[in-house]
Amino acid sequence: MFNKIDNLSSQARILIAVILALLFFVPYSYLYKPTQTTEQENKTTNSAIPQTIQEQSTQPIQQNLPTSNNPTKEIIATIQSKNFEYQIDRLGRITQAFLKDTKYQKDSQDLPLFSTDISQQDNPKPLEIRFSDPLINQQAFSTPYLANTANIQIEDNPQTLILTQKLQEITIEKHITFYPNGYYEININAPQNYAYFVSPGMRPNVESDAYIFKGVIIKESDNTITTIEDGDAKEQTNFKASTILAAVDRYYTTLFFKQEGNIDSIILNNSNKDPMPFISANGNISLSGYIGPKDHRVLESINPSLTDVIEYGIITFFAKPLFLLLDTLYKLTGNWGWAIILLTLIVRIVLYPLTYKGMVSMQKLKDLAPKLKEIQAKYKGEPQKLQAHMMELYKKHGANPMGGCLPLLLQLPVFFAIYRVLYNAIELKGAGWLLWIQDLSVMDPYFVLPILMGLTMFLQQHLTPTTFSDPMQEKIFKFLPLIFTIFFVTFPSGLVLYWFVNNVFSILQQLAINKSLAYKKSKEIAEHKHRPKDS
Incomplete structure (x- = not known):
């Protein structure tokens, strides 16, 4: 069972990435048929x-x-x-x-x-x-x-x-x-x-x-x-x-x-x-x-x-307050592009506890990967013992195979609401940002933002802990930045700007969390070395 759960952890992350693509970038409006x-x-x-x-x-x-x-x-x-x-x-x-x-x-x-x-x-x-x-x-x-x-x-x-x-x-x-x-x-x-x-x-x-x-x-x-x-x-x-x-x-x-x-x-x-x-x-x-x-x-x-x-579709109840927040930020900055960046920052801050929990959980799973492989090899063909020892390992180290997935799932409504807001906001028509973006409601004419979005997504992948047990899954995961870049090419530049900035904040957040976890780990190792042998 836990062998399946461990595999499910990486599979779920793949699934979530695909869901993000489907929900955010393969238009929900076309698939959603309102019924009475x-x-x-x-x-x-x-x-x-x-x-x-x-x-x-x-x-x-x-x-x-x-x-x-x-x-x-x-x-x-x-x-x-x-x-x-x-x-x-x-x-x-x-x-x-x-x-x-x-x-x-x-x-x-x-x-x-x-x-x-x-x-x-x-x-x-x-x-x-x-x-x-x-x-x-x-x-x-x-x-x-x-x-x-x-x-x-x-x-x-x-x-x-x-x-x-x-x-x-x-x-x-x-x-x-x-x-x-x-x-x-x-x-x-x-x-x-x-x-x-x-x-x-x-x-x-x-x-x-x-x-x-x-x-x-x-x-x-x-x-x-x-x-x-x-x-x-x-x-x-x-x-x-x-x-x-x-x-x-x-x-x-x-x-x-x-x-x-x-x-x-x-x-x-x-x-x-x-x-x-x-x-x-x-x-x-x-x-x-x-x-x-x-x-x-x-x-x-x-x-x-x-x-x-x-x-805004089924997510209207949440999307409308997000637009009002975006509109307030526009009043403060006088520019819809900078308002989108500030909105992204606020969303990252609000979702930080969930994001942190998910990143820490994935790091723990990565650290446990060698021990999991040893247990799987040792108890191969003995599913009951395998499950029991994996349960003990997870419990001992406070790890949860689904811990990295659930926070992402909880964030989906937020990201989808932002997508709907930016895709439907006529206020972005004719709204420029920096030199080459003259209209945030249409695609980037020089593909700068989609390319930057793909590059930052690729960098984010390399910084994020993964526990792939299937090489094929890992290959598919590596192609996601390219797939997302293709999706984003024709999307409104305001939406691509949000996702690019979101990736940048995610990278900075991941670097900070990785540094914090590394410091915590080195501290534990140092304490273990100085601990008396008979303790």
Whole structure:
């Protein structure tokens, strides 16, 4: 048994290293598919649909759309600010949103948030209204809105746009007040008994990375947060008492929320099973909305609860405080790179007791390796005696075969949370560090940080005690720095910076612990030599 345990010690360390690679660098977001609990499934009933809608089919909101997107390309109003440009089409929708800030620009051009792919023309756009009644719905998609002005320039104060659509039976008015930071308020005036649905729009289509969460986030009045990822949407899911309905990709979002009260959210799916978000309404309704980057400070300034659309996955409960700590360090240093370095130092200090315990345990196992081999050779073929003598040896020297592994396992949630924070923080966009790093959110253009990370990992391996009993395991372990370097090449330089600095601190820590253990050992040897022979 203990022969197996001793082997397991080195095998576990290999396994932990592989787990680190898989969890940190082979994207968890791609593997993690959020599922609804039984309680959440119980909420997806028709109780979320107003009575007038229950009496009618909700399917027409997916049907009777224009067969061609050409009539909707006409822009009837443009809203400009120093941060963004919104284009309103003839159907009263925000058909495109451009971000003007240079750190968001692509190829020196303003960044468009929404797809222009003709195959996605039936997907809802922000402020789009669809009616439950198929005849009215067909009229709505065939009748243009009229705008009270064609151009709005927002400086410091909000500006209001009024859109009017006159159908055969009813008239719809949208009063939209735009603010400089991407926040807006919309009041829809519609007669009662005409059930309709309004959408915050499909998610921004900027990030093509398959390893990130892309889909819809719903926050309910009891603070339950449900995520529905692209490809996972059911035919219809209802949330009666929600407070936030957001469509997101890695860095950007379009959303609706209520400053007070709740909204009835409905999630449909398109042909790709991507979630299409809507809010059901009947008569007048007032909503708040936002289109733009998932910048923590901007969202918090609008409404603190909006920071929940910054999605970190299953580790969110721990990742959010880490980001707040990182943000605090940024305020102190004025640079995200130095903030990452300070965060790394703080994490190392907090985890020092666990790290120290693990390193000491591995050193003890290394020191016991010759004696273990003697026992294994002496009691080969006698498993019971072998186990008993190995137990006695471990107990005598206070060694634990798993002692070096458990502290590492306990640190995994911390490292994973930091990975999620740095990978999803849009604040790192355009943030430079030293001379060659101009953007911590993208890969190092000269591969300096990945190479340094690999070299420091290699050096750390040589300083860390190991007790390999299998030559093949040892060879695999030696290749890990190269494997990790390859993983890190395309990762955001901010994340690579964290891991490189973490390796440096680990090396310094290992040197200090090795020196301390060597001193302690030499002291014990000296005391043993001066001990009386008859003692």
